[in-house]
Amino acid sequence: MLNVAHIRSHFIETCLDDRANSSVNQTVDEKHALTSPPDRMDSWNIKDARAMRALQSLLKESKPTETSNRTIEVIVAGLPRCATSSLQAALHSEWLDYKPTHHMAEVIAFPKARQLAIQTLREPHPEKRQKLLAEMLKGYRAITDQPACMFTADLMDLYPDAKIVLNQRRNGRVWANSVNNTIVFWSKLHYRILGIWFPMNRDMHQLGAGLWQFSADQMGTPNPFSTADPNFSRPDYYDAFIDNVRREAKKRGREVLEWQPEDGWKPLCEFLGKPVPPADVPFPKTNETAEIKKVIRILYVLGAISWMCVGGLGYAAVKYGPYLAGLARAKVATW
Numbered sequence: 001m002l003n004v005a006h007i008r009s010h011f012i013e014t015c016l017d018d019r020a021n022s023s024v025n026q027t028v029d030e031k032h033a034l035t036s037p038p039d040r041m042d043s044w045n046i047k048d049a050r051a052m053r054a055l056q057s058l059l060k061e062s063k064p065t066e067t068s069n070r071t072i073e074v075i076v077a078g079l080p081r082c083a084t085s086s087l088q089a090a091l092h093s094e095w096l097d098y099k100p101t102h103h104m105a106e107v108i109a110f111p112k113a114r115q116l117a118i119q120t121l122r123e124p125h126p127e128k129r130q131k132l133l134a135e136m137l138k139g140y141r142a143i144t145d146q147p148a149c150m151f152t153a154d155l156m157d158l159y160p161d162a163k164i165v166l167n168q169r170r171n172g173r174v175w176a177n178s179v180n181n182t183i184v185f186w187s188k189l190h191y192r193i194l195g196i197w198f199p200m201n202r203d204m205h206q207l208g209a210g211l212w213q214f215s216a217d218q219m220g221t222p223n224p225f226s227t228a229d230p231n232f233s234r235p236d237y238y239d240a241f242i243d244n245v246r247r248e249a250k251k252r253g254r255e256v257l258e259w260q261p262e263d264g265w266k267p268l269c270e271f272l273g274k275p276v277p278p279a280d281v282p283f284p285k286t287n288e289t290a291e292i293k294k295v296i297r298i299l300y301v302l303g304a305i306s307w308m309c310v311g312g313l314g315y316a317a318v319k320y321g322p323y324l325a326g327l328a329r330a331k332v333a334t335w
Contacts, residue, residue, distance in 0.1 A: 072137055072159040074098055074272065076144035077152060077245045078167030079238065081178040083261040084145035087167060089284035091142050095269065095277045101142040107207075114203040117147045121207075121214045130154045147207060150215045153248045163272055164256045166245050172235030176224075182292040183208070194303025197310070201299065219244045261285075 076087050084103065091098040100106070107113045116136050123129040133154050137143060144167075148155065156164070169175040196202060216223045216237065224237035249256045257271040264283045269276045 070139050070141055072140060072143060072155070072162050074101075074142035074165065075149075075155050075159065075162045076101075076142065076165045076167055077149055077155070077256075078165075079149065079175065079241055080104070080146050080183055081175060082167040082169055084149075084167065085286040086261065086284045087144045087165070089286055090265070090268065091144070093277075093284070095265070095281070096272060096274050098142040100140055101144055102137055102140040102148050103143075103145045104147065105145075106140075107147060108200065108204065111199060111203070114200070114207065118203065118206050118210065121147065121150070121210050126154065126157075130158050134158055146211050150211045152245055153218070156248055156252050156254060160252070164245075164249055164254055165268065165271070166242065166256050166258045168242060168258060168260050169238075170260070172238035175238045176235045179224075182296075194300060194307065197306045198302070201303070215241065 074091065076084065076091075078084070085105075088101045088103045088105075090096055091101045107117050113136070116132065120129055120132040120136055123132055129151070133148070133151055137148060143149065143155070155162070169178065194201075213223050219240055221237055221240045222234065224234040246256060257267060259268060261283070265277050265281070
């Protein structure tokens with residue numbers, strides 16, 4: 001879940017920075033192993049020295065796996081907060097078996113992955129953008145969630161044989177309320193200011209704000225977060241996005257499964273040509289609002305602490321700087 005990905009991202013950047021920065025040579029399977037939820041949350045307690053040593057050992061000993069022959073087979077084209085994490089879990093299940101599936105969690109933890117996503121959304125030329133998008137998705141078998149889901153037309157052109165699933169909420173207002181209560185914080189200016197000292201936070205603000213603007217520009221609609229109220233996301237943007245996916249698919253003669261979480265396994269499995277799980281197998285449910293809010297609080301606290309440290313250093317420099325400078329001058333004078 002998102003909080004696990006956040007913890008790991010800070011762990012990787014602070015404790016394993018060299019390895020993270022060399023992630024261009026790291027396989028998709030290895031990244032997936034880091035960002036997929038563990039069976040037990042306490043096994044990833046970063047205060048546990050044994051767990052840290054075990055993870056370091058795992059990273060050092062992992063062997064690259066050839067993934068160049070993989071291609072995207074399933075495009076989950078709906079917006080974030082439309083069960084994207086639950087769908088990733090379903091696609092990773094033994095019943096669907098589309099591992100690995102690209103998701104924002106696959107981007108957060110890796111600096112070069114974040115930079116590639118930012119570079120992709122800033123590229124105005126479709127051919128160049130599609131080349132960058134293909135690089136971003138190299139080795140994956142499916143996509144869901146941002147950043148990839150925002151590149152609707154590019155995905156359909158790049159992967160003409162991929163199945164398209166349009167995951168939805170009941171309506172635009174339900175979606176907007178969900179976004180306002182969770183992921184809208186990535187796009188807020190005060191989040192950028194609070195997190196300015198952390199590379200991950202700076203990158204995620206650029207992604208969070210840039211992806212919405214990119215999508216709005218592509219569709220010719222207003223940015224969903226461009227109103228005077230920073231907590232307001234536009235339900236009409238949701239409707240425009242859904243219609244745009246339908247329109248782009250129709251232009252290319254592509255079939256689309258329109259799916260909502262309450263539909264469960266059956267229509268999804270039948271559309272993908274997979275066996276339907278037994279009735280006692282529940283459809284995955286992850287990424288709940290309460291968990292995301294915990295992550296938001298953690299990020300805000302970290303940002304506040306970082307600014308307190310900067311303020312403390314500034315205060316110390318003003319208060320003790322002249323005294324220390326005087327000592328230095330006196331020392332030089334005695335030489």
